[in-house]
Amino acid sequence: MRILIAGAGATGGYFGARLAQAxxxxxxxxxxxxxxxxxxxxxxxxxxxxxxxxxxxLVQAASLHGHYDLIILTVKSFxxxxxxxxxxxxxGPQTLIMPIxxxxxxLETLQQRFGRxxxxxxxxxxxxxLGDNGEVIQMTALHQLYYGALDGNNDARLQRVDxxxxxxQVDTRFSDNMMDELWEKWLxxxxxxxxxxxxxxxxxxxxRSAGGEALLQGIFTEIxxxxxxxxxxxRPAVTARIFELLNDPATPMTSSMYRDLCQGFDIxxxxxxxxxxxxxxxxxxxxxxxxAVFVNLQVYLQNR
Numbered sequence: 344m345r346i347l348i349a350g351a352g353a354t355g356g357y358f359g360a361r362l363a364q365a366x367x368x369x370x371x372x373x374x375x376x377x378x379x380x381x382x383x384x385x386x387x388x389x390x391x392x393x394x395x396x397x398x399x400x401l402v403q404a405a406s407l408h409g410h411y412d413l414i415i416l417t418v419k420s421f422x423x424x425x426x427x428x429x430x431x432x433x434x435g436p437q438t439l440i441m442p443i444x445x446x447x448x449x450l451e452t453l454q455q456r457f458g459r460x461x462x463x464x465x466x467x468x469x470x471x472x473l474g475d476n477g478e479v480i481q482m483t484a485l486h487q488l489y490y491g492a493l494d495g496n497n498d499a500r501l502q503r504v505d506x507x508x509x510x511x512q513v514d515t516r517f518s519d520n521m522m523d524e525l526w527e528k529w530l531x532x533x534x535x536x537x538x539x540x541x542x543x544x545x546x547x548x549x550x551r552s553a554g555g556e557a558l559l560q561g562i563f564t565e566i567x568x569x570x571x572x573x574x575x576x577x578r579p580a581v582t583a584r585i586f587e588l589l590n591d592p593a594t595p596m597t598s599s600m601y602r603d604l605c606q607g608f609d610i611x612x613x614x615x616x617x618x619x620x621x622x623x624x625x626x627x628x629x630x631x632x633x634x635a636v637f638v639n640l641q642v643y644l645q646n647r
Contacts, residue, residue, distance in 0.1 A: 344368065344507040347411040347433055349426050351377055351386065351399070353471040354443055355417030356479040358488055360388055360397050361511040370400040370411075372429060378403055380477045387478035404428075410435030413504055415465065416442040420614035423449050427456050434461065439500060441465035441490055445599075446614040447529055450493065463501065464521030465490045466528050472602070491518035526575035531585050532598055533615050534563045537636040538589075539601035540610075540643075547595035558632070559590060565630045569619050572626040604643060612640035 344367060348359035351371040363369040373381065378401055385396040411433045418426050423444065434440070434457055442449050443465045453462045468487040474480050488508065492501050497519055505517045518524055535546070538559050542549045549555040563586055571577055589596065603610050616637045623630045 344412045344503065345410075346370070346507070347372055347402075347414045347430065348417060349414060349430055350417035351381060352417065353473050353479055354467060354469065355415070356386055356473075357388065357469060357471050357481060357486065358415070358417070358443075358467065358511070358513060359399070360386055360395075360479070361486075361513050362508070363397060363399060365511040367507055367511070368400075370402050372402055372404065372407060372433075375403065377477070384477065387476075388481065389474070389478050390481040391484055407432050409433065410438055412438065413507070414438060414440045416440065416444060418444070419609070420444045420446055420449055420611045421609060423452060427453070437500070439463050439504060441504075443467050444614075445529075445532055445611050446618055447525060448614055448618045450525075462493065463490060463504070464493045464518070464525055466521075466525060468528075487514045487516060489516040489518050489521065489524050491521040491524075493521055495519045495521070523575065523578060523581075526570050527578070527581055527585065529615075530563075530566055530570060530575075530582065531589070532600075533566050533619060534559070534585075534589060535596060536598035536600040536615055537562045537566075537633065539597050540604055541636045541639055545595040545597045545601075546589060547592055550590065550592040556590065560586075562632045562636070563589065565623075565628075565633050566619060569623045569626070569628055569630065569633075572628060573622045604640075607647060609647070610640065610644070612637065612644060616640060 346362060346367055346369045348355045348369060349372045351373050359369050359371055381401055386399045388395045414430055414433060416426060438461060440453060440457060440461050441463050442453060466489045468485055470482040470485055472480050491497055509515045538549055539545060567582060600610050600615060616633060620633055620637055
């Protein structure tokens, strides 16, 4: 299977490397700076098990040609418009596009551009970041990759994807219920991002503060109400586990959006929080805490 990974950051770099190590034909689509870095130093993985260096196949948008069987998108959500332009020459009649992006808005955007049949569901759970020298640092052993048809119909094309991905050294989850998985991932990451960014701290600091648990509960409830109105059919056992995970004062947690904010980077404010507010408005829902979070994030972006 010919696979194109759009992006070689912490997510794309890690999962793409594991696929390449499993013998898959993997190429990374990267920008000029990352291209030079990977050519010079290789793709370095630092994991709890040690350090590894790969010499990956690389391509830049200007020289991309030929169709791929699977394109995995691992860029930030605010880069979606550009990456759609970049991958267009690689999309053929049988190409499947699997976005591993935050939020949900990107699914409709990709379907409008490439067709409903081309887009499948994808998400990951991994604690990873890029080091100062571009190395991919996997901070814990967690490395789950979920994928499946958005309508639950995992046909022969999806079976072929599963056969390719499950051979990698990662924990693969071939799901026939991807939409629920995606809604629940959004519930987790948007609650975590909202709480950490508003409070400017990790969940342990929030929960040890007066009113911290009430803040967490309030934001979680607002988000759950919004996604429920937008189409999510709550699975109470799952949502309870998500809240229990977040509401553990013994385990400090932060989101990638909060870490980006702390470093002065661009953040996915519109895609993670803004889109929730848009959906809340469509259904006449009152979400004062989410509004406060979004104002906070917009002020940050104005001051960058």
